Amino acid sequence: MPAADPADLLVWYDRHRRRLPWRAMPGERADPYRVWLSEIMLQQTTVQAVKPYFERFLTRFPDVESLAVAPQDAVMQAWAGLGYYSRARNLHACAQVVARDHGGRFPADETALRALPGIGAYTAAAIAAIAFGIPAAAVDGNVERVVSRLIALEEPLPAAKPHIREVTQAMVPQARSGDFAQAMMDLGATICTPRRPACALCPWMVACVARREGLQESFPRKAKKAPRQIRYGAAFVAERADGAILLRTRPSSGLLGGMAEVPGSDWRADYPLSQAILDAPCEARWRRMPGIVRHVFTHFPLELTVFHARLDRQAGAPEGMRFTGADELADEALPSVMRKVLAHALPQFGAPADKGGGKREPASRKRSGKKDAVEK
DNA sequence: TATTCGTGGCC
């Protein structure tokens, strides 16, 4: 059996590489700031989702310095909707460390990169290889899939990671290590896909053990994951006479850390609706909105009952909360789940987030099959 | 080593 030759992958890459906003032209040096920013955004996030955020970030924060001196609120607002918000906090912290301790330049060293906030083993290797040409092995989910198929690795993930890393490191070429890293990811994203891989188009088809046995779709082996339990809660949309909405900021760590939200209850496995009125942020004529808001986080699904109340113009915000004008809601760091809540309570707020979900039709909502809201 | 941490798209 022929071994997988990195040169064959690079030949394939030169012909089929994806053109992405953060990539340099062939033969040109990639900008470390762009590489870093894109790598952080791409952690567990699809290319399609990242593209508009990447462009917006570059416009608002053209370089490390501008990001370092920006208020944290501005960074969280620009990140709102992308998810995994600790990335945004670490991104900001990392920019400040680079500005203060490294003269505004990313270190051209894998170990030094690894020490920066938000940069783990994969991202350090990716930046080292792509931005600085260091022969580092950037092992992400794509590479794990490609390599585990290539050698038909029976050991399940994540235990197999060290082994996969060794095999990958041994293949990294001294020249073009950045292209090799990106080629591996392009191969995983376009050919060696999780389902129905296009083996006939793969430069490593002949070398691939899993393919030879017709078992490519069964790799990588994976340990089974823990079951998720649904949680319930209440959310309160207080609308002042001038249209302003009562908001607060979540604690800086943990779920949706540092993001804005409407006041609400804890999210628990058991939440009797009779409890809701006790969790309201203030006294008012709370009205329960028909239906519920559903949202799915990585480790649990959530169902929120939404309450709405109108407050008069003089109403003051309770301790630790604030009113935000209707026309300023878009400037708040509201995560998607809160945009759903606002859209549910305020017809004028429109569709949640900025995605292609399109218009909701409250009147024609079906009884079942709704992801975001169902009657109850 | 195992959890925690978002979101949207896909079949």
Add this chain to the structure above:
DNA sequence: TGGCCAAGAAT
């Protein structure tokens, strides 16, 4: 329709 998946990191 629900589970899986996407350029992982921090704890």
